[in-house]
Amino acid sequence: MEIRKIEPRDFVKVAQLENENWTLASTPHVMDSSAEKIIGKIMTGTTYFLAVENDEILGILDYGPRHKSEFGRHTVTFGIMTAQEARGKGVATTLINFFIDFAKKEGFKKLQFK
Numbered sequence: 001m002e003i004r005k006i007e008p009r010d011f012v013k014v015a016q017l018e019n020e021n022w023t024l025a026s027t028p029h030v031m032d033s034s035a036e037k038i039i040g041k042i043m044t045g046t047t048y049f050l051a052v053e054n055d056e057i058l059g060i061l062d063y064g065p066r067h068k069s070e071f072g073r074h075t076v077t078f079g080i081m082t083a084q085e086a087r088g089k090g091v092a093t094t095l096i097n098f099f100i101d102f103a104k105k106e107g108f109k110k111l112q113f114k
Helices: 008-023 037-042 090-108
Strands: 001-004 047-053 055-062 075-082 110-113
Touching: 001 075, 001 090, 008 037, 008 047, 008 055, 008 075, 047 090, 047 110, 075 090, 090 110
Parallel strands: 075 110
Antiparallel strands: 001 047, 047 055, 055 075
16 A cells, blocks of 8 residues: 555546545534645645545645644644545554654654544
8 A cells, every 4th residue: 555645637526535535423513625625725725635546546635734823833733534435454554554644854843634
């Protein structure tokens, strides 16, 4: 399994995966994703990491500094999602471990799950 940043070719697949997983059973507010919305999030500072195997997106971790004040710049907020067929196979654990290492290198001191 490879962890990498999102690429333009991934936008539609990521939106499909988000739409498949954002249900009333998984989140109190069902959202509608699209390639355009993902591009908009990237343009406003959100970064996406993908867990990929054999060109299949197994999981998504997105993050962005949510506290713009000087006192909150050490904090980063992230979300995570796994494809249904990849659940129970360590995808989320791999993404979280990758992100913890990444966040430390970037100088973040506090992680918040969204």
